[in-house]
Amino acid sequence: MSIDKKITEDLVAAKIGFVTTVPCKQLAGVIDEVDKHPDIFHIPSNKEDEGMGLCAGAWMGGTRPMIIMQNTAIGVTINTLATLIQYYRMPLPMLISYRGELREPVACQVEMAVHTKALLDEMKIPTYHFHKQADADELPMILDYTFMCNKPVAILTDANFWGGYGDQ
Amino acid sequence: MIRSEVLKEIAPILRDHLVVCNIGIPSQELHAIDDQPTNFYMLGTMGLASSIGLGLALVQKKPVIVIDGDGSVLTNLGTLPTIGNNVADNYILMIIDNGSYGSTGDQPTYTGKRTDLAGMARAAGCENVVEVQDVDTGKALTEALESGKQTVMVVKCDSGNAKNPVITMDPVTIRDRFMGAVKA
Numbered sequence: 001m002s003i004d005k006k007i008t009e010d011l012v013a014a015k016i017g018f019v020t021t022v023p024c025k026q027l028a029g030v031i032d033e034v035d036k037h038p039d040i041f042h043i044p045s046n047k048e049d050e051g052m053g054l055c056a057g058a059w060m061g062g063t064r065p066m067i068i069m070q071n072t073a074i075g076v077t078i079n080t081l082a083t084l085i086q087y088y089r090m091p092l093p094m095l096i097s098y099r100g101e102l103r104e105p106v107a108c109q110v111e112m113a114v115h116t117k118a119l120l121d122e123m124k125i126p127t128y129h130f131h132k133q134a135d136a137d138e139l140p141m142i143l144d145y146t147f148m149c150n151k152p153v154a155i156l157t158d159a160n161f162w163g164g165y166g167d168q
Numbered sequence: 169m170i171r172s173e174v175l176k177e178i179a180p181i182l183r184d185h186l187v188v189c190n191i192g193i194p195s196q197e198l199h200a201i202d203d204q205p206t207n208f209y210m211l212g213t214m215g216l217a218s219s220i221g222l223g224l225a226l227v228q229k230k231p232v233i234v235i236d237g238d239g240s241v242l243t244n245l246g247t248l249p250t251i252g253n254n255v256a257d258n259y260i261l262m263i264i265d266n267g268s269y270g271s272t273g274d275q276p277t278y279t280g281k282r283t284d285l286a287g288m289a290r291a292a293g294c295e296n297v298v299e300v301q302d303v304d305t306g307k308a309l310t311e312a313l314e315s316g317k318q319t320v321m322v323v324k325c326d327s328g329n330a331k332n333p334v335i336t337m338d339p340v341t342i343r344d345r346f347m348g349a350v351k352a
Contacts, residue, residue: 018227041226043254045219046246053216054250057188057223060208060347065223083212084220088343 003133003162004029007095010136011066012039014143016093018058020044020051021068024097026162031068048073049080052092059090064147068095071116071156072109081123085152092152093143098129103159120154127154130161169302171264172197172330174323175235178306182207182233185313186350188221189235192271193329194264198235200332205345209335215244218261222251225259228350231313232258238265238279245288251320252293260312261320262305268327286322294320302326 001009007030011019018041021031035042041063045051048069055065073096085092099106100113120127126149128142129135139155146153159165169177171194179202188208189195195209210217218241221234241247241263251261267280279285289297296317300308302325312319335342 018223043223043226043250045250047244049213049216050219050244050246050250053213053219053244053247054223054226056216057220057225058227059223060220060343061224061227061350062347063227080213080216084210084216087212088339090343 002029003136004033007136007139008033008037008040010139010143012037014140014147015064016066016143017041017063018043018055018065019068020054020065022048022051022070022073024070024099025165026097026099026157026159027068027095030095034068048077052077052080052085055092056084056088056090064091066093066095070097070099072099072112074116074119075112078119078123081125081152086123089150091147091150093146094152094154096154096156097162098156098158101158101160103164105165116156125152125154127156130155130157133161135161170326170328170330171266171270172201174264174302174305174325176201178309181306181309181313186224186230186232187235188217188224188232190217190237190240193332194235194237194270196332196335197330199335200330205349208346209337209342211335211339211342215240218247218251219244221261222247222254222256222259224350225256226254229258230350231260233260233262233309236261236263237270238263238267238285239269239277241285242277242279242283248289248292248294251318252289252295255295255318257316257318259318260309262309263320263322264325265322266325266327270327270329274327274329286320289320289322294318296320297322299324
C-alpha cells in the first residue's frame with residue numbers, strides 16, 4: 001500500500017470524516033487519496049486559518065476534523081491556534097509538509113523551516129516529526145492522542161519521508 | 169437602525185436555531201439581548217465566523233445562522249468561494265453590513281465606499297444572495313430559513329454600537345453548551 005493510501009486509511013480508522021487542505025507538492029498524493037475516499041468529506045480551503053475555522057465547526061457538529069497544510073501555514077495561523085483551537089479546547093490533527101528541510105530545492109522555504117519547530121514549541125503544541133516512512137506507524141496513536149487531549153497536534157513530514165522532490 | 173436594533177428584532181427567530189456570532193461587540197450584543205445555549209460566541213479570531221458556521225452546517229442537518237460583519241468578511245474573503253462551492257442548504261450567512269469596524273471605533277470599511285459584498289458573494293459562486301435593508305431583516309431571515317437553500321444575506325444598517333459588558337463566560341463553557349445544543 002502506498003504511504004498516501006496508508007495515511008488516508010489511518011485517518012478513516014480514527015473516524016476522521018472532515019478534512020480540509022491547502023496544497024503542497026509533497027502532499028499531492030495524500031490529498032488525492034483523501035479526496036477519493038467515500039468516508040471523508042474533503043473541503044479545500046483558500047487559507048489555513050479559514051481551514052481551521054471549518055474544522056472547528058465540523059468538530060462542534062460531531063465530526064472529527066483534520067487539516068493538511070505546509071509548514072509555512074504555522075506563520076499564518078498562530079492567532080487562530082491560540083484564540084480558537086486552544087482557547088476553546090478543540091482537537092485538531094495537523095498533517096504538515098515540512099518544507100525547507102534536507103533535500104529542499106527552494107531556498108525561501110528554509111526561511112520558515114528554521115522557525116517551524118520553535119513556533120510550535122512556543123505554542124506548546126505537541127509535535128511529531130516523520131523522517132522515515134516507518135515513522136508513520138505512530139500515526140494512529142498520534143490521532144488517538146489528539147482526540148483524547150483536545151489539542152492541536154502537529155505532524156511534520158519532511159522531504160526524506162516523502163522520498164524527495166522527484167526531478168527537482 | 170444600528171446592529172443591536174436589528175439583533176433585538178430578529179432575536180425571537182434566532183432563538184430556535186444554531187447561531188455562530190462574530191467576534192467583539194456583535195457577540196456582546198447578542199449575549200445581552202438573548203443568551204442561549206444555541207449561540208456560539210466568538211471571543212477572538214476575527215473573520216472565521218462564516219467558516220466555523222459552514223463546517224458545522226456541512227456535518228449535521230440543523231439550520232446554522234452565522235451573524236457576521238462586513239469587516240470580518242473582508243478579512244477572510246477566501247470564505248466566499250468556499251461557501252459558493254460547498255453548498256450546505258442549512259447554512260445562512262447574514263452579513264450585518266454597517267460599513268464600519270464597529271468593535272474598534274467605527275473606522276470605515278471599504279463596503280461603505282466602492283466595494284459590494286453581495287456582488288463579491290455572487291462572483292464567488294454563491295447562488296442565493298439577497299441585499300436587505302435593516303427594517304426587513306426578520307422577514308428576509310424567515311424567508312431564507314423557509315427556502316431550505318443556502319443563502320447569503322447582506323443586511324445594510326447604520327454604524328454604531330450598543331453599550332454592553334464583555335462576555336466573561338469561559339470559552340470551554342460556551343463551546344460545551346453549544347455542542348450540547350447541537351446534539352439535542
